[in-house]
Amino acid sequence: MSTVATQSLNGVNVEQLLGTIGAVKGNAAIALFKFRSKTKWISGGHCQTEIKSFYGATQEDTSRSKPFVLEGDEPPVLLGENYGPNAVEAVLHALASCLSVGIVYNASAMGIKINTLSFNIEGELDLHAFLGLSESTRAGYKNIDVTVNLDADAPKEKLNELLAYVQKTSPVLDIVRNPVPVTVKLIKG
16 A cells, blocks of 8 residues: 555544554554453343453553443344344444544545545344254354445545455454454353
8 A cells, every 4th residue: 555644634644644554563562452341231132331441552541531331232123122232233333433444544544535435234144043043044144245435536446446455454344254263251250
């Protein structure tokens, strides 16, 4: 990806972005992050997740004075009360958010001005496994379709190059596309 140094583009401080890339090139430990969340069950399908602290850039982050609180629930058809999106809907949000950051940051580094950017995402899911009715049906999404609506001051081939690059570098897209080792352990009490 070629880069263009301007002070700010698309709401991104390009000089700081390029400085971060340079710092990571000079010290790989800067790129290592550990994100955390704490979730508490409320009732039925309703839970609350707090996200505040994380480790990154070789230190514990202290930039957040209070946690973000995310609500999770199910729609009434799945026995919930709609206090928030359900978990599989939250995955779609996480995917769109990550793709948005990837497109905006990389477009900014390339000197591309974005006029508008939005996503339409659909995930297809079969509840047979979740309900314990099938051992052969996948419990998660069968497929996810992403439509990117992007208006920018670059030719279509440059935007396709940008989108191809972002698909290779998006952390959430990687998480969704590739298995991630997950350890689940019970602590009583």
